[in-house]
Amino acid sequence: MALRGTNQEFGRPYNRRIVLETIRLSAPVSRADIAGKVGLTVQTVSNITRELELQGFIRGIRQRARGRGHPPTALAVNPEGGFAIGLHVTPIGVDAALINLAGDVIARRERGAPPADPKKAFALFGEMVRDIRAVRPKGRMLGIGMAMPGPIGVESMSFVGSTTLEGWQGIDFAPRLEAATGLPAFVGIDIAAAALGDQLYGAGRAYRDFYYLYFGVGLGGTMVHDGVVMRGARGNAGEIGHLPLVPGGELCPCGNRGCLERYLSLDALDRRLRRKNGRADLRTAIDRGSPVIDQWIGEAAPLLRAAVVTIENLFDPETIVIGGMMPESLLARLVAAAEPLLHSIAEHDRRTAPRLTLAREGKDGVLRGAAALAVSGVLSPRFGLLFAGDEERGERDPIMSPASKREVAA
Numbered sequence: 001m002a003l004r005g006t007n008q009e010f011g012r013p014y015n016r017r018i019v020l021e022t023i024r025l026s027a028p029v030s031r032a033d034i035a036g037k038v039g040l041t042v043q044t045v046s047n048i049t050r051e052l053e054l055q056g057f058i059r060g061i062r063q064r065a066r067g068r069g070h071p072p073t074a075l076a077v078n079p080e081g082g083f084a085i086g087l088h089v090t091p092i093g094v095d096a097a098l099i100n101l102a103g104d105v106i107a108r109r110e111r112g113a114p115p116a117d118p119k120k121a122f123a124l125f126g127e128m129v130r131d132i133r134a135v136r137p138k139g140r141m142l143g144i145g146m147a148m149p150g151p152i153g154v155e156s157m158s159f160v161g162s163t164t165l166e167g168w169q170g171i172d173f174a175p176r177l178e179a180a181t182g183l184p185a186f187v188g189i190d191i192a193a194a195a196l197g198d199q200l201y202g203a204g205r206a207y208r209d210f211y212y213l214y215f216g217v218g219l220g221g222t223m224v225h226d227g228v229v230m231r232g233a234r235g236n237a238g239e240i241g242h243l244p245l246v247p248g249g250e251l252c253p254c255g256n257r258g259c260l261e262r263y264l265s266l267d268a269l270d271r272r273l274r275r276k277n278g279r280a281d282l283r284t285a286i287d288r289g290s291p292v293i294d295q296w297i298g299e300a301a302p303l304l305r306a307a308v309v310t311i312e313n314l315f316d317p318e319t320i321v322i323g324g325m326m327p328e329s330l331l332a333r334l335v336a337a338a339e340p341l342l343h344s345i346a347e348h349d350r351r352t353a354p355r356l357t358l359a360r361e362g363k364d365g366v367l368r369g370a371a372a373l374a375v376s377g378v379l380s381p382r383f384g385l386l387f388a389g390d391e392e393r394g395e396r397d398p399i400m401s402p403a404s405k406r407e408v409a410a
């Protein structure tokens with residue numbers, strides 16, 4: 001992590017964020033270790049942590065003594081010291097969750113497909129957020145993070161086709177969300193949010209380098225390298241679903257033929273169910289069993305096998321974590337059907353992790369990741385600079401405002 005403090009006069013809100021973010025990501029951690037990590041003196045770090053403790057963001061944890069002497073007090077976040085909202089918007093549903101500073105899901109709300117009219121959709125998001133905030137009426141809300149299908153800003157792929165929010169181009173998402181909810185808003189692609197959530201709280205915690213294969217409505221994925229989600233030059237890396245792996249195959253809304261996502265995705269399964277049964281109910285089909293699902297697994301497994309080899313040979317991950325919106329029982333069947341996997345560089349003699357790892361988080365993974373986007377956003381030094389010099393004038397900085405006062409904002 002490259003967070004470094006500053007000794008400049010304007011640096012107080014800036015340093016406060018760096019210290020809190022370091023505690024959040026490295027807890028339990030001692031003051032001396034924080035000072036070493038961020039390049040501030042132990043005295044400066046102690047002043048800041050005292051302030052953060054008074055504000056209820058962090059708490060001390062007595063550690064077991066190592067050797068002689070007084071055991072050092074380590075610091076960790078106070079889970080109820082702050083909250084963020086994770087919002088996940090897809091063409092088939094809207095999910096919202098209230099997440100605490102430790103990443104626990106406190107409450108969640110679910111709605112069906114969002115209104116096609118963005119104005120109505122944002123009104124719905126505002127309503128869902130007000131409803132879920134009522135679960136912790138005195139809680140300090142840091143912000144809201146929204147995850148949505150990508151890519152963004154790509155002419156042939158953005159906002160076209162049934163795996164995207166069709167027709168939503170040209171919307172300034174973050175300002176609209178901020179206006180609808182009264183909270184600092186951050187927007188990201190669902191693939192990145194899911195990978196971030198998994199890296200912070202899920203199966204990915206055990207790995208430094210892993211690939212997250214994300215079954216949303218479509219199919220995406222991203223490499224987490226050295227603990228950082230790789231997003232590419234424009235933030236759109238990860239559209240593995242648009243690899244044209246089936247020559248001369250089905251036409252994709254992106255304009256190419258044979259894209260992986262046309263076969264290996266919830267959308268693909270849904271289309272097959274509809275073709276057979278008219279109105280499809282995926283949940284019922286899974287629960288009761290369906291020949292369409294069996295057939296789809298037979299068709300999709302070889303493509304998953306091809307995707308796995310492609311990912312392994314390109315990125316050399318420790319493992320590929322497979323998760324997202326697809327029900328876990330279905331993912332487990334698909335993964336089992338993809339065995340035996342094809343040969344790749346993953347078959348090395350030092351292998352300890354399985355080549356494929358199922359994520360256990362289900363839909364919560366992306367919601368926790370979306371909330372983490374907001375927490376990291378508000379705690380980023382860049383956000384802190386907005387408040388530089390404001391300290392004497394008032395309480396604009398959301399991380400220093402008392403929880404009860406901020407409540408009125410909604």
Ligand SMILES: [Zn+2]
Nearest residue numbers: 242252254259
């Ligand atoms: Zn495509």
